[in-house]
Amino acid sequence: MSIALICQQWDPAPWLEALLAADPELDIQVYPDIRAPENVEFALCWKHPAGSLAQFPNLKAVSSLGAGVDHLFNDPEFPVAMPVCRVVDPDLTQGMFEYVLTGVLYFQKHFQQFASQQQSRRWQRIISPYCRDYRVAVLGLGVLGGYCAQHLAGLGYGVSGWSQSQKELAGVECYAGVENLGAAVADADVVVCLLPLTEQTRGILATPLFAKMQPGACLINVARGQHLNEVDLLQALDSGQLGGALLDVFEIEPLPENHLFWHHPQITITPHCSSVTNPKSAAAQLVDNYRRLRSGRPLLNQVDWQRGY
């Protein structure tokens, strides 16, 4: 019995090494070099080619190599009702919090404006608010969003959070449901998107939401490019409805060279690296799930097909 590792956009070597370090007995076949497809019971995937799972007649479960699973469900030939897991990696979560904190401070301390001033050799002081006077709204209160919201609150920020179902998080004003989205973002100086990508959240970062934010508030998107309506963002920045945006994800990645975002003074771009799964810290739970699969025990971090996350 064996595991298929399918991550052509990444170097598979660190994953192979980390998995074998967790269990040297594993038989791992790295796509596209599949020797014995009939032996594969468990597939570890990051953006697998559509249809590529059909070659495994005995596949019993699939795990995303990251926190997101939308790339799995994007495959129209994804096997229906196949158990799907994802990685819940404390390092991924911590790294995401550190990136979000960087972004919040970047706007709070006016680093985007100072960068513009530096471009034009302009010396103009701007007094910045303290953390205690700055408000952050976190959209999505799952593992990543919940951790970010609570840790920002721990640093003294005023934090509100929004999710599909009602959550309770210490120090966070929690809102739930589409009807309360406006209330969740109304007072925020920065809105952070950490939502899963589902049919309900696709395109949620658009004019109707921006209109509910304070004029001049900023946006951080670290979830998926498909959450954002790119045309609406440009309009909101140009009208002053939004003050700035920090984007780590885009509809098309890498961001095309002729995209308007590259040279917009109020858009700061990072190349989809807000936080990445650490193979070393993720391997143990992948191997654990493989053992659970083989012995018929319930899988960890399983995804709800219906909800899509």
Added chain:
Amino acid sequence: MSIALICQQWDPAPWLEALLAADPELDIQVYPDIRAPENVEFALCWKHPAGSLAQFPNLKAVSSLGAGVDHLFNDPEFPVAMPVCRVVDPDLTQGMFEYVLTGVLYFQKHFQQFASQQQSRRWQRIISPYCRDYRVAVLGLGVLGGYCAQHLAGLGYGVSGWSQSQKELAGVECYAGVENLGAAVADADVVVCLLPLTEQTRGILATPLFAKMQPGACLINVARGQHLNEVDLLQALDSGQLGGALLDVFEIEPLPENHLFWHHPQITITPHCSSVTNPKSAAAQLVDNYRRLRSGRPLLNQVDWQRGY
């Protein structure tokens, strides 16, 4: 008896308002509109014109309106042996920590490099270290530096600190004396300067110090422009000895329009606003010191003439 308020580079109104809110009975004369110089016993100064204190025959003490006092001692006509105080403002300290944290994260999460990449429409992922794997050296462990060092350690950073005299700070590897400066910065990814400006520290950020840092380490200067040898910095960046610099203070402020720093891709400039004294939170201690002066009790936050801080 009255107080002189001398801060021509700032708007005096918020200071006047905050002082009178703390004690509505105060008689405050705002320079240069001095009605009765013989009544002035206490002068509150920020970059007063050299020699301007000579007009007060009954002056008994001077307070800086900020944490630094070098601007007082820059006046060659400053009255010898005059008691000098400074402001120790919890808001100034907190604001400085927030700025320093912004700067540390800015380098740690490669935001300076991503800004360069964005300029040239380049999409290149760079994986960032976690806070726990990132090391910060704080030069100066006074009120501001000590607070920053301890709070960075509290966020998980590896922190070393350096000061004139040996300090003990929880979670901080403390070094003291010129002979240990190299050891203090040897492992740092970022060196933060929060030293007082004295004859010993003037020009300390220069080639000999840079040579003791790891190649590619970054520098944050939030103390005084005179701590930095600007020519040495440019050489260190161009040779790769330093990876980047975030500067809030400069030899000449505002930074002259033709200065080489403005367009250097590895220098990020903020216009001397890392943290400012909040008149509201500083007024109480200024008024308290005035009362102490009038009743002959010891002044708070008094500066040591010999040390210069």
